[in-house]
Amino acid sequence: MKQNGKLIDQFEEYLLDHLPVSKTFHPIFEDALGEMLKAGGKRFRPILLLSLVQGINPLLIQNAMPVALAIEFLHTYSLIHDDLPAMDNADLRRGHPTLHKTFDEVTAILVGDGLNTHAFNILANAPLSSEVKIELIKTLSSDGGIDGMIIGQAIDCYFENQTIELEKLEYLHIHKTAKLIASSLKMGAIIVGLNQKVINDLYNFGIDIGLLFQIQDDIIDETATQEEAGKTTANDGAKNSFVNLLGLDGAIKSANDLAKKCEDSLSQFDDSIASALTSVLNSYFYRHKK
Secondary structure (H helix, E strand, O other): HHHHHHHHHHHHHHHHOOOOOOOOOOOOOOHHHHHHHOOOOOOOHHHHHHHHHHOHHHHHHHHHHHHHHHHHHHHHHHHHHOOOOOOOOOOOOOOEEHHHHHHHHHHHHHHHHHHHHHHHHHOOOOOOOOOHHHHHHHHHHHOOOOOOOHHHHHHHHHHHOOOOOOOHHHHHHHHHHHHHHHHHHHHHHHHOOOOOOHHHHHHHHHHHHHHHHHHHHHHHHHHHOOHHOOOOOOOOOOEEEEEEEEHHHHHHHHHHHHHHHHHHHHHOOHHHHHHHHHHHHHHHHHHOOO
């Protein structure tokens, strides 16, 4: 856990030193670009990547920092757009007013667009080989794009106020949430040069972690206050959530079962991988019970 805390501190320092800049005569845009990044967050995705790199080849940590930052930029863009009036219409994120509340809707849309695009600029300029960067860009653009997060969000919005079966609900959240988490592990594995079987195993493990993460979020939305969660809660009434479909007790059982599966899967990896990921994941496996 101590090592995990050190990585988080390193990443936060790197992020603050590399906030996006737009030096024009626009009176608010540059402030808006950094608003949600400086607001904090769990940094779960970049820390997954950095923990894996640290455990396998710590000499590559500085080279991996831009990749972790790109993931956080893309994730933050997705939160900004997810909170917009046309989507979830949320007022609070990371313990702060959402971007369209602090500034305006147009600014929030454009900041999201900017962070999305800039994520790939960061990847393209990372201090890694061209071959590695191409694989990283392919991974993030697929799982953060129309084959991943975007289709998940489209399904989520389209099927509001309609009930879909469990298999489709899992598909929705695997694409909307889990694939970007799985990408974080896969991209870390690409950076340190793990073999394809291990990369695939880590990616599949990340899908389970991501699905668990979403079930937990649905439980937290139902049970936590806005202050506890740091974001708008009780906001899933029209959504296809695990709590709405399975009930609170059913969702908690599903989370417990999936957490146990993830623990078992983690123990099957090589000791260096399992050790690298254990501290960051242990704090998340049962967060729905805290």
